[in-house]
Amino acid sequence: MHKSGIYIHMPFCKVKCMYCDFYSVADKDEAMPIFFDSLIKEIKMCQIETENWTIDTIFIGGGTPSLMSPVQLESLIKELDINFDLSNVKEFTIEVNPGEAPKERLKSFKSLGVNRVSMGVQSLNKDLLKFLTRIHGKDEVFKTFEALRKVGFDNINCDLIFNIPSQTLKIWRHDLKQVLQLGPEHLSCYSLTVEKGTQLYNYVNSGTIQMPSNDNSSKLYSYTQSIMNDYGYEQYEISNWSKPKLECRHNLHYWEIEPCLAFGPSAHGFDGESRFSNISNLDQYIKKIELGEHPQVHKEKLSNKNYTNELIGFGLRISNGINLDKISEELKHSFEVLLEKNKNKWDKFIIREGNHLRLTEQGYAFADAVAIDLLL
Ligand SMILES: C[S@@+](CC[C@H](N)C(=O)[O-])C[C@H]1O[C@@H](n2cnc3c(N)ncnc32)[C@H](O)[C@@H]1O
Numbered sequence: 001m002h003k004s005g006i007y008i009h010m011p012f013c014k015v016k017c018m019y020c021d022f023y024s025v026a027d028k029d030e031a032m033p034i035f036f037d038s039l040i041k042e043i044k045m046c047q048i049e050t051e052n053w054t055i056d057t058i059f060i061g062g063g064t065p066s067l068m069s070p071v072q073l074e075s076l077i078k079e080l081d082i083n084f085d086l087s088n089v090k091e092f093t094i095e096v097n098p099g100e101a102p103k104e105r106l107k108s109f110k111s112l113g114v115n116r117v118s119m120g121v122q123s124l125n126k127d128l129l130k131f132l133t134r135i136h137g138k139d140e141v142f143k144t145f146e147a148l149r150k151v152g153f154d155n156i157n158c159d160l161i162f163n164i165p166s167q168t169l170k171i172w173r174h175d176l177k178q179v180l181q182l183g184p185e186h187l188s189c190y191s192l193t194v195e196k197g198t199q200l201y202n203y204v205n206s207g208t209i210q211m212p213s214n215d216n217s218s219k220l221y222s223y224t225q226s227i228m229n230d231y232g233y234e235q236y237e238i239s240n241w242s243k244p245k246l247e248c249r250h251n252l253h254y255w256e257i258e259p260c261l262a263f264g265p266s267a268h269g270f271d272g273e274s275r276f277s278n279i280s281n282l283d284q285y286i287k288k289i290e291l292g293e294h295p296q297v298h299k300e301k302l303s304n305k306n307y308t309n310e311l312i313g314f315g316l317r318i319s320n321g322i323n324l325d326k327i328s329e330e331l332k333h334s335f336e337v338l339l340e341k342n343k344n345k346w347d348k349f350i351i352r353e354g355n356h357l358r359l360t361e362q363g364y365a366f367a368d369a370v371a372i373d374l375l376l
């Protein structure tokens with residue numbers, strides 16, 4: 001049986017944040033009902049054999065899934081339940097934006113089976129939130145967090161961003177401490193990346209904005225690792241920390257190269273053999289489904305070599321490490337040769353325990369460089 005998950009992409013946002021390249025549309029709320037009709041039809045169209053899968057996670061990401069109504073969520077869950085075996089689902093996450101998820105709606109989400117919430121806090125600093133073009137302040141973060149606790153959510157993640165221009169260690173420390181005092185079960189701290197097609201990319205390219213130096217970014221990252229440790233969080237991935245046993249199981253499916261169904265515009269999935277993705281355009285997604293066509297625009301079989309490289313690349317970023325048993329016999333030798341060749345360079349950051357090879361916590365900062373040396 002393959003452990004696996006279901007991802008749903010909800011592509012609506014109130015405004016488009018200047019740094020974000022996830023597919024979403026702003027000011028198109030009127031298209032939400034037709035989007036949900038299309039989503040239900042896409043689920044009905046799914047041809048992937050899941051009999052040998054144990055689906056244990058559902059993740060509704062975005063976009064801003066907290067904008068959906070309980071009625072829409074209910075019909076979505078009903079359709080998933082008709083088409084797939086959901087009896088093993090242990091983790092059901094929904095992404096929520098601060099100030100965009102009223103308490104009553106959260107209560108309904110919970111009663112429909114959602115048991116984990118991921119809130120996009122990003123920062124609590126007024127100037128940085130403004131820079132990031134976020135439409136909430138820190139009060140909305142606290143209010144939404146309190147509402148989540150009040151309605152009974154006991155598994156909450158907060159997303160934070162560091163490496164923002166003009167973000168000093170002092171500001172980051174202050175933000176982190178305030179969030180840690182809320183006591184979320186899980187924290188994701190992402191380094192701000194400059195993605196093509198975003199406003200941030202244009203600003204950086206034209207010289208209007210300068211990104212912080214690597215030194216500054218490393219300082220903030222090591223501070224993050226140490227404070228998380230002090231507060232009892234375990235780092236189980238390069239950007240993710242959780243209280244013991246509360247890792248995000250859904251994301252682990254991606255990092256362990258396990259199958260995942262994916263629905264909605266721009267959604268990416270893996271059927272155990274091929275990676276596939278849907279069209280990244282809401283109007284065309286709706287149109288295709290209206291015409292009875294599948295919205296998938298890309299499908300590619302994962303070769304053994306690419307599968308192994310993914311195992312290595314992702315394995316270096318997670319505390320479980322690379323599961324060497326998953327590397328086929330024909331490629332194991334080449335991997336061992338590369339490992340031996342780079343032994344002296346990375347030895348102090350690599351730990352080999354039985355059939356797993358992983359980086360130390362200090363080693364995470366070099367994960368990309370190690371991957372370059374170890375990829376087949
Ligand atoms: C696609 S967003 C969806 C969550 C939700 N809509 C929100 O904004 O809070 C998921 C997360 O990706 C992260 N993210 C998006 N763009 C990023 C970037 N360019 N650099 C670093 N993190 C980014 C943010 O932390 C965000 O919370």
Ligand code: SF4
Pocket residue numbers: 012013014015016017020021022024062063064097120
């Ligand atoms: S960061 Fe979240 S709210 Fe902002 S555009 Fe991306 S998905 Fe939408």
